[in-house]
Amino acid sequence: MTICNLYIFDKYGTLLYYGEWNRLKHSGITKDEEAKLMYGMLFSIKSFVSKISPMDPKAGFLHYKTNKYALNYLELPSGVKFVLNTDNTSTGIREFLQTIYSKLWVEYVVRNPLWTMGTPVTSDLFEAKLNEFVKQSPLYGSKII
Amino acid sequence: MVIYGVYIVNKSGGLIFNLDHNLPKIETEKTFSYPLDINLDYEGKKVSVAFGQRDGINVGHTLISVNGVHVNGTALEDGRDAKEVIENKDNYPLTLKFSRPKMTTNEKIFLASMFYPLFAIASQLSPEPKSSGIEVLEADTFRLHCFQTLTGVKFMIVAENLQPGIDVLLRRIYELYADYVLKNPFYSLEMPIRCELFDTNLQALLDQVEKGGVVSA
Numbered sequence: 001m002t003i004c005n006l007y008i009f010d011k012y013g014t015l016l017y018y019g020e021w022n023r024l025k026h027s028g029i030t031k032d033e034e035a036k037l038m039y040g041m042l043f044s045i046k047s048f049v050s051k052i053s054p055m056d057p058k059a060g061f062l063h064y065k066t067n068k069y070a071l072n073y074l075e076l077p078s079g080v081k082f083v084l085n086t087d088n089t090s091t092g093i094r095e096f097l098q099t100i101y102s103k104l105w106v107e108y109v110v111r112n113p114l115w116t117m118g119t120p121v122t123s124d125l126f127e128a129k130l131n132e133f134v135k136q137s138p139l140y141g142s143k144i145i
Numbered sequence: 146m147v148i149y150g151v152y153i154v155n156k157s158g159g160l161i162f163n164l165d166h167n168l169p170k171i172e173t174e175k176t177f178s179y180p181l182d183i184n185l186d187y188e189g190k191k192v193s194v195a196f197g198q199r200d201g202i203n204v205g206h207t208l209i210s211v212n213g214v215h216v217n218g219t220a221l222e223d224g225r226d227a228k229e230v231i232e233n234k235d236n237y238p239l240t241l242k243f244s245r246p247k248m249t250t251n252e253k254i255f256l257a258s259m260f261y262p263l264f265a266i267a268s269q270l271s272p273e274p275k276s277s278g279i280e281v282l283e284a285d286t287f288r289l290h291c292f293q294t295l296t297g298v299k300f301m302i303v304a305e306n307l308q309p310g311i312d313v314l315l316r317r318i319y320e321l322y323a324d325y326v327l328k329n330p331f332y333s334l335e336m337p338i339r340c341e342l343f344d345t346n347l348q349a350l351l352d353q354v355e356k357g358g359v360v361s362a
Binding site: 004005022023024025027034037038040041044045048049050051052053054055056057058059060061062063064065066067068069071085087 | 206262267280281286
């Protein structure tokens with residue numbers, strides 16, 4: 001049970017927030033480039049999923065897993081995208097992401113009059129609340145090496 | 146047990162084998178009166194639904210027939226233009242048939258080569274060291290399992306979400322590939338697979354799995 005990192009994108013692909021907890025490997029490119037690569041990959045996965053799906057998809061892409069980690073994806077109708085990397089055995093991450101959206105994002109970012117839409121979030125309050133929330137979650141366990 | 150399709154991609158990302166196993170046919174026919182209550186999009190090479198989902202006709206579905214006359218792209222089989230027929234008030238009531246667009250072979254090749262970079266980027270963006278590429282990709286309507294062999298060939302199965310035992314099935318398909326494709330003297334590596342024995346054995350395996358039979362290693 002580990003939470004590695006969290007990306008929040010808006011509908012235009014701007015990285016609004018990046019949080020990191022247990023990350024052992026860095027991709028070797030700048031954060032900006034990494035965000036673009038991540039958004040590009042998600043965009044392609046979305047189109048891939050909508051084409052290869054045998055039925056009409058509703059929520060579309062949910063998550064993928066490799067042998068080391070799982071990438072969980074939550075997209076809201078407004079186009080805000082939450083991407084959370086965890087280890088590949090955790091469950092209930094979708095609900096966790098939905099709570100981050102409704103209890104933290106809406107409360108401390110959307111309702112903050114000093115935040116302009118489409119710009120990276122710099123609010124200390126959001127960051128502190130998010131950290132607190134993540135660290136209290138049962139998903140956030142100690143890293144087994 | 147529902148398996149929708151099997152794909153095999155060679156190490157350079159080219160689709161060398163594809164089998165549609167159990168694709169559901171999604172078609173809806175409905176009689177409309179004037180004016181049409183769904184918005185159609187006539188751009189591109191087909192007529193598709195742009196807005197206004199109802200009665201099983203969803204956004205993205207394409208028009209396949211008008212009053213029973215088949216539609217080829219944007220034109221009817223009898224030569225009339227689909228847009229002109231649909232927008233003319235005198236033609237109503239009209240019976241339109243829509244279906245979820247089927248993938249053409251070209252689109253499948255395109256998708257297979259699209260999965261290749263996704264697989265690579267997933268391993269590059271990993272927060273953990275030495276991660277593999279995507280092994281399972283889940284969406285709300287299906288789950289894609291991918292198994293990459295040591296030689297770089299990828300076997301992919303698109304199946305129903307809660308389908309167990311796919312990992313074993315992937316390795317069984319790899320076995321069939323090793324037996325019937327690689328041992329076929331007329332098969333050249335990296336090229337599309339056209340081996341009858343492989344086709345029949347794979348079909349038999351999928352039928353067996355679908356009946357609920359446990360795949361033995």
